[in-house]
Amino acid sequence: MAAPKRLFIKTYGCQMNVYDSERMADVLRPLGYATTDAPEGADFVILNTCHIRERAAEKVYSELGKLKQMRERKVARGDGGMTIAVAGCVAQAEGEEIMKRQPAVDLVVGPQAYHQLPELLTRTARARGERIGADFAPHEKFDALPAARGGDGPTAFLTVQEGCDKFCTFCVVPYTRGAEWSRPVAAVLAEARALADRGVREVTLLGQNVNAYDGEGPDGKPYTLARLAYALAEIPGLDRIRYTTSHANDMSDDLIAAHADLDALMPYLHLPVQAGSDRVLRLMNRKHGRQKYIDLIARIRAARPDMAIAGDFIVGFPGETDRDFEDTLDLVRQVNYAGAFSFVYSPRPGTPAATMPGQIEEKVGLERLQRLQALLFEQQTAFNAAQAGKTLNVLFEKKGRYAGQAIGRSPYLQSVHVEGADHLLGQIVQVEILSGAQNSLNGRLADPRTI
Numbered sequence: 001m002a003a004p005k006r007l008f009i010k011t012y013g014c015q016m017n018v019y020d021s022e023r024m025a026d027v028l029r030p031l032g033y034a035t036t037d038a039p040e041g042a043d044f045v046i047l048n049t050c051h052i053r054e055r056a057a058e059k060v061y062s063e064l065g066k067l068k069q070m071r072e073r074k075v076a077r078g079d080g081g082m083t084i085a086v087a088g089c090v091a092q093a094e095g096e097e098i099m100k101r102q103p104a105v106d107l108v109v110g111p112q113a114y115h116q117l118p119e120l121l122t123r124t125a126r127a128r129g130e131r132i133g134a135d136f137a138p139h140e141k142f143d144a145l146p147a148a149r150g151g152d153g154p155t156a157f158l159t160v161q162e163g164c165d166k167f168c169t170f171c172v173v174p175y176t177r178g179a180e181w182s183r184p185v186a187a188v189l190a191e192a193r194a195l196a197d198r199g200v201r202e203v204t205l206l207g208q209n210v211n212a213y214d215g216e217g218p219d220g221k222p223y224t225l226a227r228l229a230y231a232l233a234e235i236p237g238l239d240r241i242r243y244t245t246s247h248a249n250d251m252s253d254d255l256i257a258a259h260a261d262l263d264a265l266m267p268y269l270h271l272p273v274q275a276g277s278d279r280v281l282r283l284m285n286r287k288h289g290r291q292k293y294i295d296l297i298a299r300i301r302a303a304r305p306d307m308a309i310a311g312d313f314i315v316g317f318p319g320e321t322d323r324d325f326e327d328t329l330d331l332v333r334q335v336n337y338a339g340a341f342s343f344v345y346s347p348r349p350g351t352p353a354a355t356m357p358g359q360i361e362e363k364v365g366l367e368r369l370q371r372l373q374a375l376l377f378e379q380q381t382a383f384n385a386a387q388a389g390k391t392l393n394v395l396f397e398k399k400g401r402y403a404g405q406a407i408g409r410s411p412y413l414q415s416v417h418v419e420g421a422d423h424l425l426g427q428i429v430q431v432e433i434l435s436g437a438q439n440s441l442n443g444r445l446a447d448p449r450t451i
């Protein structure tokens with residue numbers, strides 16, 4: 001029996017890329033590829049890229065240079081070759097340029113085309129055929145994926161929506177992921193049932209604008225994300241539902257009501273705002289103002305009083321004044337975040353913001369980011385500390401660093417460390433929280449009978 005070929009996938013960026021990487025491993029498994037944790041010695045290396053983060057393309061080219069040298073050493077040892085592929089959003093945006101700039105790359109595959117990997121890999125191995133696979137419709141990708149999912153553990157990502165029609169002026173997603181498209185309800189439920197049968201207790205629904213979901217239902221009419229959540233909550237064994245990332249303009253009344261009705265819908269909402277200044281929000285083309293966002297948070301918390309809010313922020317956007325930045329700090333104080341991602345604006349080629357007047361000096365942007373993050377970290381630490389003395393349901397996901405320790409997630413997505421709980425992996429157990437720090441909680445099993 002031939003030894004399995006070794007596949008290494010390096011994933012950059014968002015949870016959707018994590019999902020895509022898992023599915024790439026799935027489509028390659030029938031070809032005899034087993035995943036490995038390091039590129040050294042791998043037969044096939046895929047860089048699954050993200051175009052959102054700062055200097056994304058440069059990081060990819062740097063990594064490709066290292067892989068080229070790694071392959072040369074591998075060949076010199078007589079240890080076979082190494083196929084190198086670039087996938088994801090950088091591949092979609094710069095496919096031809098990647099092949100020209102780094103000839104070591106064998107394959108470039110956009111985010112809608114990774115179901116073509118077996119065919120493209122076979123063509124490359126035979127040194128013939130097209131090597132660029134970037135322009136396919138989303139439904140073709142999902143239709144072509146194998147039904148079986150690899151991996152293990154009690155949590156899983158599940159992509160339900162792709163693309164974006166919002167065209168924020170700083171963002172490349174509409175150009176790299178295409179227009180908004182939602183998977184049919186039947187396909188989502190079938191995959192969710194398969195995950196539950198495998199022991200998954202919690203799914204995180206993924207989409208560039210996941211709360212814009214409008215997949216075709218069994219009756220031929222579109223489902224909202226709320227209706228989909230109700231259907232998912234009926235699946236035996238599937239106890240927790242999360243979703244990310246959302247847009248404020250798509251936070252509908254029925255979705256807010258679902259948070260009040262469904263115990264399975266976790267009380268943690270990632271709802272990016274990006275800035276607290278109406279003027280900057282208009283420049284960003286966010287299509288909502290600060291007060292609409294603040295009022296929306298109030299409505300959500302009225303429906304689910306224990307809701308924890310997370311957000312995204314960009315500082316140093318072109319034209320942002322000191323007054324605009326102070327408006328952002330003011331919004332943060334009003335909302336009081338349990339967590340957030342925050343960045344200094346960096347231009348993305350081809351986006352409107354890249355050529356806007358009033359580009360902010362990097363030093364100014366970094367100073368503002370430092371102030372914003374200090375406030376956000378203060379809020380996050382206070383939220384975690386406030387959990388001390390409470391009893392929370394924790395889904396244990398993996399063993400901890402120490403003997404007998406287990407690490408799980410609270411309903412608010414906090415990492416929870418518990419001693420003497422490593423026999424409870426995959427279970428949801430009540431935990432008494434003893435203390436909270438900036439990034440995690442410490443607790444003990446609330447019921448001695450579970451020890």
